[in-house]
Amino acid sequence: xxxxxxxxxxxxxEALRNPQLQRALERMQxxxxxxxxxxxxxxxxxxxxxxxxxxxxxxxxxxxxxYLERFEQAARAAGxxxxxxxxxxxANRIVTEIARAAGVxxxxxxxxxxxxxxxxxxxxxxxxxxxxxxxxxEYILQLAHEPPSHIVAPVLHKNKDEIATLFEQRxxxxxxxxxxxxxxxxxxxxxxxxxxxxxxxxxxxxLIAETGSVMLFTNEGNxxxxxxxxxxxxxxxxxxxxxxxxxxxxxxxxxxxRSATGQSITNYVSLLTGAxxxxxLDGPExxxxxxxxxxxxxxxGTALAPILRCIRCGACMNHCPVYQNVGGHAYxxxxxxxxxxxxxPLYAGLERTVDLPNASTFCGACVAVCPVGIPLTELMRELxxxxxxxxxxxxxxxxxxxxxxxxxxxxxxxxxxxAAAARLLAASGGRRVRLPGLGEWTRARALPSxxxxxxxxxxxxxxAP
Amino acid sequence: MSxxxxxxxxxxxxxxxxxxxxxxxxxxxxxxxxxxxxxxAGRRFVERARHLGSEVLALERLDAAPAAVARWLEERGLPxxxxxxxxxxxxxxxxxxxxxxxxxxxxxxxIGVTGIFAAIAETGTLMLLSGAGTPASVSLLPETHVALLxxxxxxxxxxxxFARMRARHGDVPRAINFVSGPxxxxxxxxxxxxxxxxxxxxxxxxxxx
Numbered sequence: 001x002x003x004x005x006x007x008x009x010x011x012x013x014e015a016l017r018n019p020q021l022q023r024a025l026e027r028m029q030x031x032x033x034x035x036x037x038x039x040x041x042x043x044x045x046x047x048x049x050x051x052x053x054x055x056x057x058x059x060x061x062x063x064x065x066x067y068l069e070r071f072e073q074a075a076r077a078a079g080x081x082x083x084x085x086x087x088x089x090x091a092n093r094i095v096t097e098i099a100r101a102a103g104v105x106x107x108x109x110x111x112x113x114x115x116x117x118x119x120x121x122x123x124x125x126x127x128x129x130x131x132x133x134x135x136x137x138e139y140i141l142q143l144a145h146e147p148p149s150h151i152v153a154p155v156l157h158k159n160k161d162e163i164a165t166l167f168e169q170r171x172x173x174x175x176x177x178x179x180x181x182x183x184x185x186x187x188x189x190x191x192x193x194x195x196x197x198x199x200x201x202x203x204x205x206x207l208i209a210e211t212g213s214v215m216l217f218t219n220e221g222n223x224x225x226x227x228x229x230x231x232x233x234x235x236x237x238x239x240x241x242x243x244x245x246x247x248x249x250x251x252x253x254x255x256x257x258r259s260a261t262g263q264s265i266t267n268y269v270s271l272l273t274g275a276x277x278x279x280x281l282d283g284p285e286x287x288x289x290x291x292x293x294x295x296x297x298x299x300x301g302t303a304l305a306p307i308l309r310c311i312r313c314g315a316c317m318n319h320c321p322v323y324q325n326v327g328g329h330a331y332x333x334x335x336x337x338x339x340x341x342x343x344x345p346l347y348a349g350l351e352r353t354v355d356l357p358n359a360s361t362f363c364g365a366c367v368a369v370c371p372v373g374i375p376l377t378e379l380m381r382e383l384x385x386x387x388x389x390x391x392x393x394x395x396x397x398x399x400x401x402x403x404x405x406x407x408x409x410x411x412x413x414x415x416x417x418x419a420a421a422a423r424l425l426a427a428s429g430g431r432r433v434r435l436p437g438l439g440e441w442t443r444a445r446a447l448p449s450x451x452x453x454x455x456x457x458x459x460x461x462x463x464a465p
Numbered sequence: 466m467s468x469x470x471x472x473x474x475x476x477x478x479x480x481x482x483x484x485x486x487x488x489x490x491x492x493x494x495x496x497x498x499x500x501x502x503x504x505x506a507g508r509r510f511v512e513r514a515r516h517l518g519s520e521v522l523a524l525e526r527l528d529a530a531p532a533a534v535a536r537w538l539e540e541r542g543l544p545x546x547x548x549x550x551x552x553x554x555x556x557x558x559x560x561x562x563x564x565x566x567x568x569x570x571x572x573x574x575x576i577g578v579t580g581i582f583a584a585i586a587e588t589g590t591l592m593l594l595s596g597a598g599t600p601a602s603v604s605l606l607p608e609t610h611v612a613l614l615x616x617x618x619x620x621x622x623x624x625x626x627f628a629r630m631r632a633r634h635g636d637v638p639r640a641i642n643f644v645s646g647p648x649x650x651x652x653x654x655x656x657x658x659x660x661x662x663x664x665x666x667x668x669x670x671x672x673x674x
Contacts, residue, residue, distance in 0.1 A: 024654075027654060027655060031651075065476045065477050068472075068476075069473070078637070084468040084469040084472055085468060086468045086472060090468060134662065136652040136661060137650075137652035153652060153655060155652055160654055163653055179653045179654065179658050183650055183653065183658045183660060187662055190662065191572070195572050211637045213637060219648070219649050219651065219661065220648055220649070220652075220661035220663065221661060221662040222662045224605050224642065225605060225606075225662055225663075228601050229602070239472065239476075246627040247624050247627065250622070250627060254623075261651060264513075264587075264588050265588040265645050267517075267644070267645050267647075267663070268645075268648075268663065269590075270640060270642050271637070272640055273637045273639055273640075273641075274639055276639060277638075277639050279596075279597030280596065280600070280639060281551075281569035281600040282569040282570075282595075282600045283600075291472075297476045297479065298479070300476060300479035301479035
């Protein structure tokens, strides 16, 4: 997918002025946030489940080569072909070659963010293949030529009227008003594609090392159709998606749908292991698993390694005050919100994603809800540090931080300056003031009211007998 | 050098920067992580399955299923034909007036009748294993999925279902499908709508024996 993260500020400003998007984002808060809380309350002990899930992810990531090899061996033994792709281009080339070799013309796809990461659809279409997205959200986006704005609910930014208009234009059928009718229409339009497609492409929520299985969580059933009916099934997964055992997968299954959509389980959970067996009456004749690196193998052993635990539930973005206000498109790539603010710079480069690790209030809501305990704010802070060391921050910011650092190391000077600032805030607090060089902070906000005393003054008074 | 060797090489070099991994455990934790610990798993299964939109028909004996399913279909004005797992073709479907072909499902089958390997009380979920007599498409293509289940197949959790599978089957089947009610989507305005790409109705026939 084309990277547009260097336009974060402009796109965020645009999003804030879009009343339709703002309504959609409000809806997301009530639906995803409230439902998640209710679904997790069903568990006897969320913290214990989170600790166990974190340990299960860490156990594999600490020894990833061995688990990848074990997965490869088990998948091969079950009749799947395992491919290794170092880059997005490699993955695209591998899938195209599989399609060519099998004489594929039409491909049905289940929702997969890793294929969005690769820009796989464009590549396959350039190679002359017909690609049909079949997840309802992804299908709508394909018709509208738009990228997803959320990793779980990709079409979150559109309302039903926009979708009705799109269907009316593209299907040439009478306009439907109700959501149920729109879903029914998509089912009717897409069913023939499932029946005559030669290849199905899916992602993988997890890869099970023990059994060589690809695990998929879906609600619509399109993932099952795409991996059952066409004669070739290709699953594409990041190398970090491995879990050790079926038991670990069951543990994560207790947390992933609850954290994502607030469901105790998704409608369908499928474990796909190899191709059609002798005697089987259905199932694909060929199964391929493409293991994608694309920057992931540089992370183990670094300060940013915990992001590899991510199970793509989207809870961090659902609870992020920045995402809740600007939506997913502002982030300019596949992965938005706090997890995207960490992943995008790592996979797409720090230089063109400078705003992302800074698009956070560090309130810690993402850390509080992450089902695998990723310290997202710490990782964003680490990326901010790297930006500083690489000289990617603005000159104003660099000078301001140097000045602060100079003062902070001189307690008496700091006391004088802090006292002056506190008096100034007391005098002008509650009003909008434009300060030179700080326009981004002061343009949309009033200065905080203060009572005119510094922390140290208050502390001294509190301690005095 | 192949992509495989380069990727594994980078990972191995990264791993060298770290302390050795903790010892491995087969199961993730001993803490009570699931909520299906009450003794009456059967009641819990039925309650959760209904909550997720499945219909549950309780019978004393599984061989009464064809007549009960025929009545249920008739009450709803649904066609009485489709596909059945070859493993269940021996039941008296014809006598009950349901025309079922023992094969994988085809596009125009209105009904798909399957068995179940296990049912999970915690979430009201059916577990189906694919195989020669149990094709995966029968629970997927038809608009109505009828699942036959015996009470002893109900287990508390997904972990317990996997344990039962390990005990009874040597190999993992091509497809393990967990089904929790009719197909649905929440992609339009996060409003849950039933009847996306999979079955619109799931009828669970739960027999005591």
